[in-house]
Amino acid sequence: MLDRRSFLSVLGGASLAWPRALEALARELGAGGAQDDEAFWSLVRGQFLIPGDRIYLNNGTLGPSPSIVVDAVTEHARRVAETYPPGVSWDDLKGSMAALLGGDPAGYVFPRNTTEAMSFVAHGIDLAPGDEVVTTDHEHIGGLEPWRLVTTRRGATLRVASLPVPASSGEELVEAVWRAVGPATRVLSVSHVTFTTGTVMPVAELARRCRETDIILAVDGAHPPGMMRVDLGRLGGDFYASSPHKWLLAPQGTGLLHVSGRWRESLWPTVASGGWDDRTLGAHRLNHLGTVDESRLSGLLAAVEFLRAVGMERVEPRVRYLRGLLAGGLGAIPEVRIATPAAEELCSGMVSFSIEGVGSGELQTHLARTANVRTRVIGEYDYGWMRLSTHIYNSPAQVERVLDLLADVARTGIPPA
Numbered sequence: 028m029l030d031r032r033s034f035l036s037v038l039g040g041a042s043l044a045w046p047r048a049l050e051a052l053a054r055e056l057g058a059g060g061a062q063d064d065e066a067f068w069s070l071v072r073g074q075f076l077i078p079g080d081r082i083y084l085n086n087g088t089l090g091p092s093p094s095i096v097v098d099a100v101t102e103h104a105r106r107v108a109e110t111y112p113p114g115v116s117w118d119d120l121k122g123s124m125a126a127l128l129g130g131d132p133a134g135y136v137f138p139r140n141t142t143e144a145m146s147f148v149a150h151g152i153d154l155a156p157g158d159e160v161v162t163t164d165h166e167h168i169g170g171l172e173p174w175r176l177v178t179t180r181r182g183a184t185l186r187v188a189s190l191p192v193p194a195s196s197g198e199e200l201v202e203a204v205w206r207a208v209g210p211a212t213r214v215l216s217v218s219h220v221t222f223t224t225g226t227v228m229p230v231a232e233l234a235r236r237c238r239e240t241d242i243i244l245a246v247d248g249a250h251p252p253g254m255m256r257v258d259l260g261r262l263g264g265d266f267y268a269s270s271p272h273k274w275l276l277a278p279q280g281t282g283l284l285h286v287s288g289r290w291r292e293s294l295w296p297t298v299a300s301g302g303w304d305d306r307t308l309g310a311h312r313l314n315h316l317g318t319v320d321e322s323r324l325s326g327l328l329a330a331v332e333f334l335r336a337v338g339m340e341r342v343e344p345r346v347r348y349l350r351g352l353l354a355g356g357l358g359a360i361p362e363v364r365i366a367t368p369a370a371e372e373l374c375s376g377m378v379s380f381s382i383e384g385v386g387s388g389e390l391q392t393h394l395a396r397t398a399n400v401r402t403r404v405i406g407e408y409d410y411g412w413m414r415l416s417t418h419i420y421n422s423p424a425q426v427e428r429v430l431d432l433l434a435d436v437a438r439t440g441i442p443p444a
C-alpha cells in the first residue's frame with residue numbers, strides 16, 4: 028500500500044510523452060478560438076476519436092476523451108507493467124484541478140464519480156433522527172440516493188422542493204428551493220446544473236442563505252466542470268461533487284469532491300484506509316489509498332491539462348454558442364416545447380424539449396437510426412424530455428443536421444422503420 032504522505036507514484040525520471048504532445052497542441056492551437064472560429068474548432072475536433080459519421084450529443088451522460096487522455100492512461104498502464112515509475116502525483120492532480128476549477132488544492136478528494144462523492148458526504152455527516160435533508164425534484168439518482176439511504180437509516184426526513192419548468196429567473200429558483208427549508212433542515216443538496224433541463228441553479232445565493240442559517244450545502248456539480256467556468260473558491264457551499272468523465276472529458280470512473288475548510292478535519296471517511304484518522308492530513312484522509320487505478324488518475328490529469336490548453340475562456344462560449352444554435356432552431360419549430368430556461372444565465376450546454384405527439388424514446392431511436400445521433404431521454408420523474416448536449420467536438424453543421432431531422436419529425440411524425 029502507498030504511504031499517504033507519498034506521491035501517488037514517484038515523479039522522478041518520468042519523461043512522459045503526453046505532456047510534450049499537449050505542449051505541441053497548445054502551440055498549434057495558437058490564439059484563435061472565438062465561438063464561431065470553425066478552423067480552430069475543427070482542429071480541436073481532430074483531437075477526438077469519435078467516428079466522423081457520428082453526431083454525439085450526449086456528453087451529459089459521458090464525455091468522450093480526446094486521444095491525448097487515452098494516451099496518458101495507456102502510457103501510465105504500460106509503465107506500471109514495465110515496473111517504471113509512471114510519474115503522476117497527488118500534488119500534481121490537486122494543483123491542476125485547482126488551476127482549472129479554483130478552490131484550495133488541499134480540499135480536493137478523488138473518488139470514482141459523483142455518486143461516490145455524494146455518498147462520502149452523506150455518510151460522513153452525523154445526521155440525527157428528526158433532521159431534514161432538502162433536495163429537489165430535478166436531482167439525479169447519483170446525488171439523491173445517498174441521501175435517501177442515509178435519511179432512511181438514521182430516521183431523518185428527505186424533503187423534495189418542486190422546481191419551476193422552465194424557470195424564468197434565479198430568484199424564482201431560490202424561492203422554490205427555500206420554501207422547502209424549515210427549522211429542522213440540516214442539509215440542502217442541489218445540483219449546480221440540473222441533468223433534467225440543464226438549468227444553472229443559483230448556487231451562490233443558496234450558499235449565502237445556508238451560511239446564514241447554518242445549513243450544510245452539498246452541491247452535485249456533475250456537469251459544470253469542463254463545461255463552464257467554475258470558481259469553487261467563490262461559489263460557496265460545504266461540498267462540491269463532480270464527475271470529470273462528463274464535461275471534463277476524463278476517463279470513465281474519475282470523480283472529484285471538493286471539501287470546504289470546516290469539514291476537512293471533521294467529515295467521517297466512508298472508506299477507511301491508512302491515515303483516515305490523522306486529522307493533520309485534512310481532506311486527504313478521505314482519499315482511498317488501497318491499490319487504486321492510477322492510470323485513470325493519470326488520464327484525469329491529462330484531461331484537466333487538455334482543457335486548460337484549450338482554455339475555459341474559449342470552451343464555455345463555444346459550448347453556449349452551439350447550444351444557442353440548437354435552442355434557437357428548436358424555438359422556431361412550432362410543435363416543440365422547450366423545458367430549458369430561455370435566460371442565458373440559467374442555461375448551460377444542454378437543452379431539453381419534447382415534440383407534441385412524439386414519444387422521446389421513439390425520437391431517440393429514429394435519430395440514432397437515420398443519422399447516428401446519440402441523445403439522452405430524461406425518463407426520470409416521468410418528465411419524458413429529449414436532452415441534447417453540445418461540447419467542443421460538435422459543429423454548427425451537426426446542429427443544423429439534427430434540427431432538420433427534428434423539423435421533419437415535427438411536421439410528418441416518425442416514419443416507419
Ligand SMILES: Cc1ncc(COP(=O)(O)O)c(C=O)c1O
Binds near residue numbers: 140166169250
Ligand atoms: C446531475 C448528476 N448527478 C450525478 C450523476 C451521476 O454521475 P456518476 O454516474 O458519474 O456518479 C449524474 C449522471 O448523469 C448527473 O447528471
